[in-house]
Amino acid sequence: MIGKAKSEQAVIAVGETASTRHQKTLWQRMVETRTGYFMVLPTIAFLLVFQYYPAVSGLYRSLFDWNAGLEGTYIGLANFVELFTDDKVFIRSLENMALLTVWYLVAFVGFSILVAVTIHRLRSGRLQYAFRLFMILPVVIPSVVLILLWIFIYDATIGPLNELLRLAGLEEWTRAWLADPKIAIYAIMFRNFPWIDGISVLILLAGLQAIPNEVVESGLLDGATGWKRLWYIELPLVTGQIKLLIVLTIMWSVQEFTSVFAMTQGGPIDSTQVPGMWMYFNAFRISRMGYASAIGVVMFLITLVATIINMRYIRTQEF
């Protein structure tokens, strides 16, 4: 009896708290939970100063003819007009960016899916673990080291690639891979062969392992084996992970800079120029900071549009 009364009181108390909380203003609630706000305050302050301020400042500065260290002159959208009407290098860089983005999506997302599915279908748990480990192992190598190794692999005189071609009797195929304007962009694309990204494989494997056994088993009973199992069961159920990888790969491709900077610096004759490299060149080599900011804004808009399209048209399935 006493217990029942107590529980009734508790219910009333909870009801009251909920209703009073509902009546309180946002400010009152913030004052009540001020400790939490104080805890996140430093992070928010750093984010605003070091992340948001430079980004917003870049948007603003793209409307100026501004050389570093000098006063800027407001010129409206002239930087953007020049980019799309008078800057052939920028247009070339956009073409290269599109090529790289498509390739990275096919290579890094597509091949990672195939590898993740192959590992997932291994019956032996030990083998699964071993291959997972080997896939993630190259991640520990700094990307610049890998790029330097690929510069060595492509070397015209002592590079292993030309050496292999000579051994195979294909001497006429040998060339200076990074110095030939027609080939250089493909050499950049081909780097990091076999193009498997360990992190992507891990993300996809986690998704595949989360698919309930019942779903797979009922599919198998209905005759969904091999490719059918991949196409009708596994892929639809890891759409969330694929969507994430697509967004990350697009962002990464649009912002591509490191490999081009280390391998060719945009050359020869701007054949491997990408927007990130062209932005760097304008900002720090010829001090056109306003123009470089405009390139940054275009890159931001491309990423934004691609992400929105991805979020809108690729539907995530739940199980």
Next chain:
Amino acid sequence: MEQSGDAGTISTIAEDRSVAGETTERRRSLRRGDLWRVIVLGLLCFLMIAPLIMAIFISFKSPSQFARVPFTPTLPLRWENYQFAGQIVGWFILAG
């Protein structure tokens, strides 16, 4: 009652045996299925790790050793490369 129990036991054993046979057969076919997966994944892993191995080989070479034999290990191992790299990296990691 006892007899039917015996019959039940016998049929269960027979079923077990057939299931066991099926399972072994299944396992064999699965292993066969696994074989190509292991070969493909092994090859991919080798290709992914090859640059790392190459970097380790090169890290022990002097410029002349590298010029003569760039791909395979050469003796004597040049440990001075690490000493030198340690000095340079130390400036940045330990800030002087």
